[in-house]
Amino acid sequence: MRLPREAPAWLRRAGEKRIEFGADYNPEQWPREVWAEDVRAMREAGVTIVSLGIFSWARLEPAEGRYDFGWLDEIIDLLHANGILVDLATPTASPPPWLTTKHPEILPVDREGRTVWPGARQHWRPTSPVFREHALRLVRALANRYANHPAVAAWHVNNELGCHNAHDYSDDAAVAFRRWLRRRYATLDDLNAAWGTDFWSQRYTDADQILPPRYANGPVNPTQQLDFKRFSSDALKEYYLAERRILREITPDVPVTTNFMVAGDINDMNYPDWASEVDFVANDHYTRPGPQSRDELSFSANLCGNLAGGRPWFLMEHSTSAVNWQPVNPAKLPGELARDSLTHVAHGADGVCFFQWRQSRAGAEKYHSAMLPHAGTSSAIFRAVTDLGARLRSLSGVAGLRRTPSQVAVVVDYESWWAAEQDSHPTDRLRYRQEALDWYTALLDAGIRSDVVPVHTDLSGYRVVVAPILHLVPDALRQRLTDYVAAGGHLVTTYFSGIVDENDHAWLGGYPGALRDLLGIRVEEFAPLLDGETVTLTNGATGTLWSEWLEVTDPAVKILAGYAGGGGPAVTRREVGAGSAAYVSTRLGPQGLAAILDDLLTPAGVGSELPPELRGKVELAIRGDVRFLINRTPHPVGLSALPGAPAKVPGRGVVVLQ
Structure with missing residues (x-):
């Protein structure tokens, strides 16, 4: 995979290194007399960069082919005169009313056939040739206008691609889906075999018979659903590339990116696949209330750092305090604004930006901080x-400092995430990312630094690889994991792993399918748990969501914990030379995982880099030779055990040891 460029342009300025600081800026929402006041306050706050023009299509092109760049010229010149860089957006995220009125055929269609009407944003089809014609014409005009402006440090393509239009079921999408399928499958027979279309008499005899997985009176073909997810991610990426081609043609020296949304349960875009197409990784992240809120922020920042291959990346958006789109929107507590920001920096961000600079007076986001x-x-x-x-x-x-790798990796696989949460499964309660986050939290609780990495990452440098719910395992991945263990690596995986191949076809012979021989176990039937139902393990831990009747098939397997009451093995570990392969057959949550971590990490020689009194209270992240100590608690934590450190890290605070 080609990684993003080494560093954004602003990091390559002669004799200057800094962490950029700023926000989305929407001056078009305010009268001109406010602009000078804005820039004065930006200088007071230390702002160095703003993202500009993101939702300004209607202002920049008030009628088809008639452009008004005067106001944008004025604000870019004002910012430049005050030493503030511009991350200039292509304003294609929200088409103007004149375009949707003249061409309603650009509007998306949902799974039930309903048109997504204007009134919000991202009301456009990624595969619409009409939308693309108008959007790319505007992109070209914008690039020509500002090609040589010294304030323009980067191009910001669209905004949060796929946030509201990831899955379009329109006729345009149907045509593009068939075209995508022709590239994936050599013949219609190959597609029929991959989709298992002899089930329910779905066999296709002509490509024009194939549709997106629209609303049906029962479960839609699961491989059709999976391929549509792949196609939808590719369609958005293809749209990004269409804009990028124009920007690179006209401004080859200005880096191009688009803001990812590595956060929470957002998985419609396969960001590991996208990462090599941006000149630097940029991300929007917003916290959600809950007991693992802070750990989820760290998890997402960690993954961004590894999507960037350890290189610096850019936090394009987060919030200073409350957001506006949750059922209840609490304000951040004192210290959280800085701690959240510095956690991203700790995991490789060389830019810290917020949405937005000035809080709106009108519109849907007027209560967003x-x-x-x-x-x-x-x-x-x-x-x-x-x-x-x-x-x-x-x-x-x-x-400019790279992230310093750890000894433990937590693997994230978007295709397993897609496939594991489809319908017609043993349970619809399974949440892929939650299981991965539970392992990350358990490691943090133990004071263990870990890397959150995409599944395609070279795993050979890690002593322990945790691959939770690795549901979709093609043969090549099965062989990679087998080779990793044979070379002395220690693999840990969980329930509902190794179950299907790349076509969502079950591996035969018993579960966990592709990983059965490596793990030395066999499962004939799953035993998912009902709401409120639990299982107790012999080590005292409690399992929820899932259990299994597990048979040991290799005498090299050690049972680390069983199901109480004679329920058989629950957690196993098979030694393979200097390596091992372990399996956890139920959801234990962070507290339950803590009871088995030592058994999994000690044979690999992995321990905490923190003194015992700091483990669980403080997260350690390292960039180059700089250590970040991030307080996971609301209370001060003493640092007397660390030479050269201050006396304590404040509650919700961060200490940086350079």
């Missing part, structure tokens, strides 16, 4: 923002 809130510069948020700007300036030596 910003760097400059409704309360103005005389506010706690603005003071915290200004303090963060100063803190980031003091960390300029961190800019």
